[in-house]
Amino acid sequence: MALVVIQFVIIVLVVFIAIFNVEAQRSRNKIQNYETKQQGQWSVTETNKGRAKKGELIFEDEFINFDLNTWQHEITAGGGGNWEFQLYHNNRSNSYVEYGKLYIKPTLTSDKYGESFLTSGILDLNGATPADSCTGAQWSGCRKEGSSVNIINPVMSARIRTVNSFSFKYGVVKVRAKLPAGDWLWPAIWLMPKNQQYGTWPASGEIDIMESRGNLNLRNARGLNIGPEQVGSTLHYGPFFPMNGWDKAHFEKNLLKDQGFDKNFHEYGLEWTPDHIKFLVDDEVIGTVAPTDKGGFWELGGFGNNVDNPWKYSENQKMAPFDQQFYLIMNLAVGGTNSYFQDNLPNSKKPWRNSSPLAALDFWNSRSDWLPTWDGENAALQVDYVRVWAL
Numbered sequence: 001m002a003l004v005v006i007q008f009v010i011i012v013l014v015v016f017i018a019i020f021n022v023e024a025q026r027s028r029n030k031i032q033n034y035e036t037k038q039q040g041q042w043s044v045t046e047t048n049k050g051r052a053k054k055g056e057l058i059f060e061d062e063f064i065n066f067d068l069n070t071w072q073h074e075i076t077a078g079g080g081g082n083w084e085f086q087l088y089h090n091n092r093s094n095s096y097v098e099y100g101k102l103y104i105k106p107t108l109t110s111d112k113y114g115e116s117f118l119t120s121g122i123l124d125l126n127g128a129t130p131a132d133s134c135t136g137a138q139w140s141g142c143r144k145e146g147s148s149v150n151i152i153n154p155v156m157s158a159r160i161r162t163v164n165s166f167s168f169k170y171g172v173v174k175v176r177a178k179l180p181a182g183d184w185l186w187p188a189i190w191l192m193p194k195n196q197q198y199g200t201w202p203a204s205g206e207i208d209i210m211e212s213r214g215n216l217n218l219r220n221a222r223g224l225n226i227g228p229e230q231v232g233s234t235l236h237y238g239p240f241f242p243m244n245g246w247d248k249a250h251f252e253k254n255l256l257k258d259q260g261f262d263k264n265f266h267e268y269g270l271e272w273t274p275d276h277i278k279f280l281v282d283d284e285v286i287g288t289v290a291p292t293d294k295g296g297f298w299e300l301g302g303f304g305n306n307v308d309n310p311w312k313y314s315e316n317q318k319m320a321p322f323d324q325q326f327y328l329i330m331n332l333a334v335g336g337t338n339s340y341f342q343d344n345l346p347n348s349k350k351p352w353r354n355s356s357p358l359a360a361l362d363f364w365n366s367r368s369d370w371l372p373t374w375d376g377e378n379a380a381l382q383v384d385y386v387r388v389w390a391l
């Protein structure tokens with residue numbers, strides 16, 4: 001009897017092992033097929049529509065018209081998490097295409113709603129249809145009541161994104177743009193993670209291809225122009241806010257005096273591969289980020305052993321969180337209190353302090369200083385094209 005039981009157990013075991021082997025072989029085949037597909041004509045680049053071919057142009061906008069199927073407007077007064085002074089909405093006074101160029105231009109909220117609206121009005125961005133609904137509720141982004149200390153965002157502007165139309169992982173981005181001149185303007189061309197695979201900001205990363213400041217004569221303590229004669233490129237990454245290793249992945253490029261990025265169109269580039277990220281200005285590499293194979297961005301950021309590494313199960317240990325799909329964003333912000341505009345810069349006459357709860361009010365009250373520096377379309381971020389290629 002015992003022998004029969006043992007025989008039975010052995011048979012069950014053998015069958016089990018056989019099934020397991022078949023399944024293991026099937027998994028191996030699947031991975032092999034996947035890898036074979038990557039070779040030949042196939043690129044490592046993936047988009048929201050699937051795998052791309054090598055060198056394929058996977059996104060292009062020459063701004064012949066303003067395609068709102070491609071670009072979704074953000075609608076929010078949340079201030080980008082930095083208490084910036086603009087609200088974003090979908091209005092052709094702030095974002096439009098003309099003669100093959102995209103313009104993102106700031107206007108005053110008081111021009112539309114009247115000055116008393118800032119201190120006593122109610123801004124309600126909750127829309128009734130998908131196209132006019134608030135897109136960012138955080139930081140009172142959808143509804144604000146103005147008061148004499150908490151004024152409603154005094155500037156209107158635009159921030160557009162491809163979150164619903166186009167995202168990609170790995171590739172080459174080229175954006176030709178002319179940057180705004182005008183005090184406290186803060187234009188940006190950047191990428192954010194589509195699915196936040198590793199958690200909320202900055203765990204899933206942020207790729208800033210270009211940021212700049214509009215103040216023509218803004219200088220740092222060393223006398224270097226940090227206005228439109230300079231652009232910056234940055235990666236943000238870290239286990240959680242405020243742990244962020246951006247300072248190890250930040251680069252700047254200065255042009256010669258009076259030949260700033262606001263004077264002409266320049267091309268801002270990103271080369272993003274499974275191995276490195278490079279930032280380019282007019283085809284010149286201004287910065288390369290290439291973490292080690294094993295250490296990846298965890299090691300680069302120097303985050304230590306006492307916090308959880310959100311990237312430890314990632315498919316690309318070297319590049320995570322930059323091994324997932326990102327989407328494009330372009331915007332024009334104003335001011336804010338996160339120290340992108342620092343207090344105490346020499347001769348800057350900055351009207352607010354970054355620690356002040358009255359920052360927006362102080363900014364607004366000093367408009368006789370900054371408003372004259374906003375000169376029509378010279379205060380606009382102008383974009384000639386956005387092109388993205390697969391590797």
Ligand SMILES: *[C@@H]1O[C@H](CO)[C@@H](O)[C@H](O)[C@H]1NC(C)=O
Binds near residue numbers: 093107111
């Ligand atoms: C767009 O903005 C302009 C200028 O502020 C304003 O006159 C116009 O009413 C706005 N259009 C819409 C549809 O809100």
